[in-house]
Amino acid sequence: MGVMSPKARQMGSADAPLPDACDVAIIGGGIMGLATAYELAVTSKLSVVVLEKSYLVSGASGRNGGGVRMQFGDADNVALMMQSIEICRSLAQQLQINLWFRQGGYLFLARTEEGQRRLERNAKIHKEMGAPTRLLSGAEALEIVPQLHVEGVRLAAFNPEDGVVFPWPFVWGYAGQAQRRGVVIRTHTAVSDVTAAGEGLRLSLSTGESITAGRVVNATGAWSIELNHRLGIVLPNHPHRHEIMSSEPLKPFLDPLVADLATGLYFSQSTRGEIVAGITMPADPPHEGDGPPPIELDSSRNFLSRMSKVLVQVMPLTGSLKVLRQWAGPYDVSPDGDAIVGPSPGLPNFYQVCGFTGHGFMMAPAVGKLLAAHLAHGKAHPMLERWRPSRFADGTSTRREDMIIG
Amino acid sequence: MPKRTFVCRCEDVTLAEIDHAIGLGMTKIEELKRYTGLGTGPCQGKECVGGLAALLCARGLADPDRVQPFTARPPTEPVTFGALAAAGDDE
Numbered sequence: 001m002g003v004m005s006p007k008a009r010q011m012g013s014a015d016a017p018l019p020d021a022c023d024v025a026i027i028g029g030g031i032m033g034l035a036t037a038y039e040l041a042v043t044s045k046l047s048v049v050v051l052e053k054s055y056l057v058s059g060a061s062g063r064n065g066g067g068v069r070m071q072f073g074d075a076d077n078v079a080l081m082m083q084s085i086e087i088c089r090s091l092a093q094q095l096q097i098n099l100w101f102r103q104g105g106y107l108f109l110a111r112t113e114e115g116q117r118r119l120e121r122n123a124k125i126h127k128e129m130g131a132p133t134r135l136l137s138g139a140e141a142l143e144i145v146p147q148l149h150v151e152g153v154r155l156a157a158f159n160p161e162d163g164v165v166f167p168w169p170f171v172w173g174y175a176g177q178a179q180r181r182g183v184v185i186r187t188h189t190a191v192s193d194v195t196a197a198g199e200g201l202r203l204s205l206s207t208g209e210s211i212t213a214g215r216v217v218n219a220t221g222a223w224s225i226e227l228n229h230r231l232g233i234v235l236p237n238h239p240h241r242h243e244i245m246s247s248e249p250l251k252p253f254l255d256p257l258v259a260d261l262a263t264g265l266y267f268s269q270s271t272r273g274e275i276v277a278g279i280t281m282p283a284d285p286p287h288e289g290d291g292p293p294p295i296e297l298d299s300s301r302n303f304l305s306r307m308s309k310v311l312v313q314v315m316p317l318t319g320s321l322k323v324l325r326q327w328a329g330p331y332d333v334s335p336d337g338d339a340i341v342g343p344s345p346g347l348p349n350f351y352q353v354c355g356f357t358g359h360g361f362m363m364a365p366a367v368g369k370l371l372a373a374h375l376a377h378g379k380a381h382p383m384l385e386r387w388r389p390s391r392f393a394d395g396t397s398t399r400r401e402d403m404i405i406g
Numbered sequence: 407m408p409k410r411t412f413v414c415r416c417e418d419v420t421l422a423e424i425d426h427a428i429g430l431g432m433t434k435i436e437e438l439k440r441y442t443g444l445g446t447g448p449c450q451g452k453e454c455v456g457g458l459a460a461l462l463c464a465r466g467l468a469d470p471d472r473v474q475p476f477t478a479r480p481p482t483e484p485v486t487f488g489a490l491a492a493a494g495d496d497e
C-alpha cells in the first residue's frame with residue numbers, strides 16, 4: 001500500500017485526502033453523482049468532493065440491466081433520452097474507457113388491445129420528437145429477432161437507436177475522468193449528519209472527519225430515503241427490490257432488448273454475450289413499523305421460475321440455455337414516476353437528485369450535464385421545473401409516464 | 407510470475423490487469439470484481455477468488471483472517487431456463 005502515491009489512485013480510495021471545505025459535496029458514488037461531478041469538473045471551476053459510503057458501483061449503478069432507450073410515453077422523457085443516447089455515442093472517447101455501448105434497438109411486444117394502444121400513442125409522440133420508432137406486425141418483428149414466438153402479438157414497436165451498455169465501466173469512466181480533473185473521490189466514508197454552517201452545510205462523516213460545502217447533492221438513489229429521513233426531509237419516494245439475472249455467454253445473435261408489455265419481461269444480450277433478463281414481480285409487502293423502509297436485496301427462486309416460464313414461451317430456444325447468476329437492486333420509486341431533483345424542502349442548499357424509478361442509469365448522462373449547468377451557472381431546464389421536490393407538498397404532482405418496465 | 411498469467415480463466419483476467427486495478431486504488435475483492443470482471447464467468451469465481459485473495463494477502467492489502475470472497479450469487483451451479491420454467495413456485 002505504501003508504494004502507491006495518492007495521485008495513482010484514479011478511482012477513488014478510502015484514504016483520499018479531504019479538504020476542509022469545497023463548493024459542492026456529492027453524496028453517492030454511483031453514476032448520478034459521478035456524472036454530475038465529471039460535468040462540474042469539465043464546465044466549471046467549482047471544487048467538488050464525492051463521498052461514497054461503500055465502494056464505487058456498489059449500489060444500483062452496479063446492479064441494473066444497462067438498458068438505454070428513448071421509447072418513453074411522455075415527450076419530455078423522449079427528448080431527455082434522445083439527448084442521453086446522443087451523449088453515449090461519443091462518451092467512450094471522452095471517458096477513455098470501453099463502455100460496451102451497443103445500439104441494437106428496443107423491441108416492445110404488445111399482446112393486448114391496451115398494449116397496442118400504448119405503442120400507437122407512443123409512436124405518434126416519438127415521430128413528433130424525431131425519434132425513429134417504427135410500428136411492426138408480429139411477422140415483421142420476426143425479421144429483427146427470428147427466434148421469437150410471436151403468436152398473439154398484436155403490434156410491436158422498434159427503435160433502432162435504443163441500446164444497452166455494460167454499467168460497470170460506465171461508472172469507472174466517469175470516476176476516472178472526474179478525478180483526473182481534480183474531483184476528490186472518497187470511498188468507504190458515510191455521511192452521518194448534516195448541519196448548517198454559515199451559508200453552507202457541514203457534513204459529519206463516519207470516519208470522524210467533517211467537511212464544509214456550499215452546496216450538497218444527495219445522489220444516493222434508494223439510499224436517499226434513509227438519509228433524508230435522518231435529516232428530517234420529508235419526500236415520498238420508496239425503495240423497490242427488483243431482481244435480475246444473467247446467463248452463460250453466447251455468440252452475438254440478439255440485436256435488440258426485447259420487452260413484453262403484458263408480462264413485464266425484458267431481456268437483452270450484453271456485448272459480453274450474456275442474456276440479461278428481468279420481469280415485473282409482485283411488490284414486496286409494505287414496510288411496517290417506524291423509520292424508513294430498509295433496502296432489501298434478496299434473490300428468490302420464485303423470480304427465476306416465473307421469469308424462465310415467460311422467457312421460454314417468448315423465445316423457446318432459451319430452454320437449453322443456463323442461468324449463471326441472479327441478484328437484486330433497488331429502484332428508487334417516486335409516486336408519480338418522475339425524478340425528484342432540486343433544493344430540498346426546508347434545506348435549500350441540500351439538493352436532491354433521486355426518485356428516478358428505475359431510469360436513473362440511462363438518464364444520468366443527460367442529467368449530469370443539466371444539473372451541473374444549473375449548479376455552476378444557474379442555468380434553468382424544463383425538467384428541473386418538472387422534477388421540483390416541492391411538487392408533492394404543493395399538490396402539483398402529476399403522473400405523465402407509463403412506460404416503466406420491471 | 408509472468409504478467410500474462412491468467413487469474414480468472416473464464417473472463418481472461420490477467421495478473422497484469424489485476425496489478426493495474428490495484429494501482430488505480432482498488433484493493434477490495436468486490437471492487438476488483440467490478441473493475442476487471444473477474445469471477446463473473448461460468449465458474450462464478452469458484453476457481454479465481456481464492457487466488458485473488460492469496461495475492462492480496464501476500465501484498466499486505468488484505469488480512470488473511472478477515473478476507474472474504476465476493477457475495478455468492480444463486481444458483482450454486484448453472485441451471486437451464488427450461489428446468490427453472492418447469493419448477494413450481496416456493497409458495
